[in-house]
Amino acid sequence: MEHPYGYIKDDKVYLKGFLNQGDRVIGEVKESEASTIKYFEDRFELAKKKVADLKKDIEENQNKGSFLMKLIHLRESLMQYDALGDFVPLIDELNEQEEFLNEIIQANRERNLEIKRGLIEEAREIMNDTDWKETSEKFRDLKLRWIKTGPVSPELKDEIEGAFKETTDTFFENRKNYFDGLALQAEENIKVYESLVEQAREAFNMQDVKQAFEISKRIQKQWKESGKVPAEKRQPLWDEFSRLNNKIFGRFKRTMQNRPRQGYNQPTHLRPFEVVKKIEKLAESMRDLSLGDTSPEKISKAKRLQAEWKLLPPKKPREAQQYSRLFVFFTDIVFEKSFLHKLARSKYDNYYDMDEQEQRQVKISIMKDLVSRDEKELETVKENSENFRSHEPDFETMLYRKISAYKRKLDVKNHIIKELSNK
Numbered sequence: 001m002e003h004p005y006g007y008i009k010d011d012k013v014y015l016k017g018f019l020n021q022g023d024r025v026i027g028e029v030k031e032s033e034a035s036t037i038k039y040f041e042d043r044f045e046l047a048k049k050k051v052a053d054l055k056k057d058i059e060e061n062q063n064k065g066s067f068l069m070k071l072i073h074l075r076e077s078l079m080q081y082d083a084l085g086d087f088v089p090l091i092d093e094l095n096e097q098e099e100f101l102n103e104i105i106q107a108n109r110e111r112n113l114e115i116k117r118g119l120i121e122e123a124r125e126i127m128n129d130t131d132w133k134e135t136s137e138k139f140r141d142l143k144l145r146w147i148k149t150g151p152v153s154p155e156l157k158d159e160i161e162g163a164f165k166e167t168t169d170t171f172f173e174n175r176k177n178y179f180d181g182l183a184l185q186a187e188e189n190i191k192v193y194e195s196l197v198e199q200a201r202e203a204f205n206m207q208d209v210k211q212a213f214e215i216s217k218r219i220q221k222q223w224k225e226s227g228k229v230p231a232e233k234r235q236p237l238w239d240e241f242s243r244l245n246n247k248i249f250g251r252f253k254r255t256m257q258n259r260p261r262q263g264y265n266q267p268t269h270l271r272p273f274e275v276v277k278k279i280e281k282l283a284e285s286m287r288d289l290s291l292g293d294t295s296p297e298k299i300s301k302a303k304r305l306q307a308e309w310k311l312l313p314p315k316k317p318r319e320a321q322q323y324s325r326l327f328v329f330f331t332d333i334v335f336e337k338s339f340l341h342k343l344a345r346s347k348y349d350n351y352y353d354m355d356e357q358e359q360r361q362v363k364i365s366i367m368k369d370l371v372s373r374d375e376k377e378l379e380t381v382k383e384n385s386e387n388f389r390s391h392e393p394d395f396e397t398m399l400y401r402k403i404s405a406y407k408r409k410l411d412v413k414n415h416i417i418k419e420l421s422n423k
Contacts, residue, residue, distance in 0.1 A: 001033045006040070006084045008033050013040060018088050019079070026082035037084065044085030047078060051090050058097060065105040065150075071098055106153075113152040116160050119145060123167035132175050139171060182228070189227035193237045196223050200244040213252040216245045224297065231352060238296040246303055253307060275312060276320045282309055283323040286330040294337040302334045332412040340367060340416065360420050367420070371413045378406040 001008040006015045006026070013027040013036060029036045054074060058067050075094045078087055123142055129135040152160055196219045203215040223241065286305055289298045309327065316324055344362050345351050351359065381402060 001037070003037055003084055005086060008036070013037075013084075015082075015084060019091065021079065026084075040082065040084040043081075043083035047081055047083055047085070047087070047090060050074060051078075051093055055093070055097060058101070064101060065108055068098070068101045068105065071101065108150055109153050112150045113156060113160065115149050116146065116152060116164065119149070120160070120163050120167060123164060123171075127167045127171045128174065129171070130174075130178070132178065135171065136175070139168060143168070185227060186229045186233075189229045190233060190237075192226050193223070193229065193234065193241075196226070197237055197241050197244075200241050200248075204244045204248055209252050209255045212248050216248040220245060220300075235296070242296060242300050246300070249304065249307065253311075257311075272317045272319075276317050276323070278308075278312065279316065279320040279323045279327065283327040283330065286327050286334065290330040290333040290337075294334070294341050298334060299338050302331060306331065329408070329412065332408065333415060336412050336416060364417055364420050367413055367417050371410060371417070374406060374410050374413065378403065378410070381406065 006013060008014070008029060011029045012025050013029065014023050015026045017023050027036065027040060030039075051074070054067065054071060058064050058071075061067070071094055075091060075098075078090055078094075081087070119142055123139070126135050126138055146164060151157065199215065199219050203212040203219070206212040206215075282305055286302065289302050289305075340363055343366055344359070347366070348354070348362060351362065354362065
């Protein structure tokens, strides 16, 4: 039985050769020759549909070049496809589409080459920058843009990739060398801090209180001028150093109070207007310490201000009341920030690996939890005060002070949350 594109011979179905291919067997007669021919004609319709669907996909998608390999595989499969029909127009259609895709791919590769050369220039401009944090972010952005940019011509790939890698390697190698140097320097700096702690121990054990105090002042100045070390290594040293110096200062203060000497005026001898001025100055100093992030140095200074405050007369002039409240308020802020910092460090092992924004968000979250807790406790105190009234003469005063203390704690915490949120 004959067919325009094939024939049946000895119960075998043949497809006539095309495009330099010989005739080949594509199947066998099953029920009848007519039904067998119809089956292979239907299969050809499926082949036509595959070509039409691919052409439609190419037309409708922006990333047309991504269909090139699918086209090549489809064309190869058509050369061995078991069906009866005119395959030549289908092959020609795919050849035309391939030319079209190759033109687009070439244009894209030229555009990609231009973009990647621009990225290489950007990288070269900053590869020797020493602002490690900001420049690292810039290189991360460059790498992301590089990855998102498509390929260039295969013959240029190694050259372009190598040029970009050279810039990134230069920067990150410089950064590594810098931080390796910092680590070595930090080890030397730690020895300096350890020496200062040992000097503080020796001063603390001295019998001469004034000499110990003078040494304490000197080594505290040296501490401030010493180099940087990782916070987790510096903190334990600072804790002991500040504890020893605070004790030296406390012992010196008590000695001076008990044995007033020339050059050391007793604050309790101040006249009322001088007390007001002193309290105003202490409040302003404590306010300055309350601004920004906490630090061991700030805590040490705050403790000294508290020590000066304790030397003032217990009964303050009326004109000093506002400054007295401000001193207490700013003192609470200083020590609440210190507590918050320690709490954040203890709750998050990776706290020092976070950037500043992440650290602020952690502190805000913790502080909001503390505010919620204090609000509940305040509400409980108020409810209990209504349910358990006492006839004791000091009950109302005690209750008022307790509620006021809770409110002040809430004011302090909300103040810190606002400050962190506005950074």
